[in-house]
Amino acid sequence: MPQIIVLPHHELCPEGIIINIQSGVSICDALLADDVEIEHACEMSSACTTCHVYLREGFDSVEESDEIEDDLLDKAWGLEPDSRLSCQTIMGNTDLVIEIPKYTINQVSENH
Template sequence: MVKIVRLEPIAQNTEVQTNSNLLSALLAEDLHVLKECGGRGMCATCHVYIKQGMDSLSKMGRREQRTLELITTAKPSSRLACQSRVLGEGIVVEVPAGMYLDAIEDVEALIGRRTEQPLLHPITGEVVVEAGKLVTRSVITELKDIRFQVGQYLARTREA
């Protein structure tokens, strides 16, 4: 059975199979959402806000709770799209505004440019560079280092 999920702030409706996760809906609409941990609820790169319909989603598991506790931008309406299964109607999802740095194929090309939209931290979703501000080499270097460290951590957890 198909459910309709509303995506904000892009004002778009998308169809989702019952019991599919919100991540599949976001990816089906060609929205760039990172899935650093492969959908295991460990990295928070698919963090979204539920504006309506929290009761139409699956219950939050302990792993998702622990991951959301680490995100500084988390709110009571936060969920991980990879862990949120669509069970009913009336769901409105707010996708964080901005662009994750990993969405850009050549990040180095951004250095010294002004951003058209906010650039978001690849793990926490916090705004790293505000819209209209210059992107510095130090910001890019720091984010690459963080991304490498997270990749190492996730590789170790897959082995365990």
């Protein structure tokens, strides 16, 4: 079973976490299922960028982003070449190492 290794984030998971996940599940769903309360203001409908993550390892193992995701990512805080929306990134069979950015474009946390 592949894993998502989440690097430490000062608020959401200060120690980091390793999540076992089945292929075909979005990164966002996996994080939320393991109590990593990543923001997802649009309820994972690909309409915002609050679930933006960096894929530090395993980027080439997931499906490429589509045009809608690419357009949204252009608005994300701290965009990097390995940026993805976690709600749109579906887990394959390869482990991923992700980093959750320090900030989002959302001014107020939704606390989902």
